[in-house]
Amino acid sequence: MTLNKPRYEGKRYRLDRPELLAPAGNLEKLKFAVHYGADAVYIGGQKYGLRSGADNFSFEEMREGVEFAARYGAKVFVATNIYAHNEDIEGLEAYLRKLEEVGIAAIIAADPAIVETAQRVAPGLEVHLSTQQSVLNWRTVQFWKEEGLPRVVLARETSLEEIAEIKSHVDIEIEAFIHGAMCSSFSGRCVLSNHFTDRDSNRGGCCQSCRWKYDLYVDGDTIAEDQEQPFTMGSKDLCMIRHIPELIEVGVDSFKIEGRMKSLHYVATVVNAYRQAIDAYFADPAGYELKPEWLEEVHKAANRPLNTGFFFDTPGTEDHIYEPEEKAAPYDFAGVVLEYDEQTGLAVIQQRNHFKPGQEIEFFGPGGTFFKQTVGELHDRDGQPLDAARHPLQEIVLRVSQPVKPMDMMRKRVR
The missing domain is CATH 2.40.30.10 (Translation factors)
Known part of the structure; x- marks a missing residue:
């Protein structure tokens, strides 16, 4: 495995090559993600994160994860990306100080209250702006840079061309999702879950209502009897392993894999494939070729059909799943x-x-x-x-x- 070596500039770092950032829903997944090639891992604590269904980490588990990652030269980030209600504020300062104390490298935050509090009470924590802020343009990226943030996680709806323009205007680290589930709502800011189940997507309770089965109605009359299968409306999953050179050359600093709720097998398989592809590119950029076995490995872990999301064009009808499909991975x-x-x-x-x-x-x-x-x-x-x-x-x-x-x-x- 080729380790990612940061070079420090003031209080933050620049990466010599893109960071491969992996999800981890529990401590075992963190260890396997790092062992299989992740430069950094993002996890959830027991508060303030958007994956309440994941196992999530106690502070003791965080400390063990940080120590394990450090042996590989890797880092651990914590998602604190809820939109906070008033009752969420109490205890926030103590929580952030504890993250800093156990060695967490950065938090991923969307709410300005959490951003400001972390900067004030835990200056050793980097603050990365969450994709939940739906950042799509360079002026917004510039705003957050001026607020002291070293990294912005772009909205999933950002194209490769837009990323190039952002990088041409603003000297800041850009993180982009390059693999995993896409959301039918804009940047995951969904309210269907709230209405259907009283589970708040923006506070960690998404019920994945877009994956449910539905009957269809026209002018109040059901057309279910004309359907061979009930209707669903989920997006196909994102996969950019075919386009590693474009992602690197456009200047994406961190390649983010989605999936804190995914299996150990999924995390290890996907990280392993992208690790090999990234390292092969840097070993010989001019002679780089996608190896069929990398793509085959990714498909062995796939839960749904794959596409390239918004990177090259706006997804159309062919990029969504309108009826239940056979599990992709055999x-x-x-x-x-x-x-x-x-x-x-x-x-x-x-x-x-x-x-x-x-x-x-x-x-x-x-x-x-x-x-x-x-x-x-x-x-x-x-x-x-x-x-x-x-x-x-x-x-x-x-x-x-x-x-x-x-x-x-x-x-x-x-x-």
């Missing part, structure tokens, strides 16, 4: 390598999904480690034979056809 996460014995060729696998002898499996790890094999005999730690790996987190002994390392992952084909 693979399931099956296990994590805990140990490997070179003498015997035996690996200890922590089970994450059912697998059994005779199934085809794949092993993969950071930097492109990859091979396939068929599951052979299975045993438990005591040497007792097993007809299948049935129990979550059970430790299974399996002979592997090639060397593996701790934190390598195993998946199985499901169709």
